[in-house]
Amino acid sequence: MMLEEFIEIANLLDVYSELLSGKQKEYMIEHFENDLSLSEIAKNNNVSRQAVYDNIKRGINLLNDYESKLGFYKKKKKLIQELKNLKDNYSIEKLDKLIDEII
The missing domain is CATH 1.10.10.10 (Winged helix-like DNA-binding domain superfamily/Winged helix DNA-binding domain)
Incomplete structure (x- = not known):
């Protein structure tokens, strides 16, 4: 393996x-x-x-x-990547968009 x-x-x-x-x-x-x-x-x-x-x-x-x-693991990986991107390029608009996608 x-x-x-x-x-x-x-x-x-x-x-x-x-x-x-x-x-x-x-x-x-x-x-x-x-x-x-x-x-x-x-x-x-x-x-x-x-x-x-x-x-x-x-x-x-x-x-x-x-x-x-x-598909929970795939969603988890995507969310982690989006949070990393948000950390690097934070804006309230990007945060709001991410929250909307999650909900």
Whole structure:
């Protein structure tokens, strides 16, 4: 997995983790946020490496599906960029426009 993909999944996990099953969420946080290997996660949870892999794979598919349907992460990225632009080029008109877009 490329670094960009890894970071993207970690960001999607931040947005949608509460929609995953308990084990998917746990394994994915351990892998993507705590940087544990599949073998380490399996050992810590007394399950097979394959079980961890399957849960993470299903979790990734779910995160991508949620994002394609809901788009919250894309909206969050856009809002952050617009706030950075506003910070660099502040005007009350630009702030009002951004507020109108959000509401």
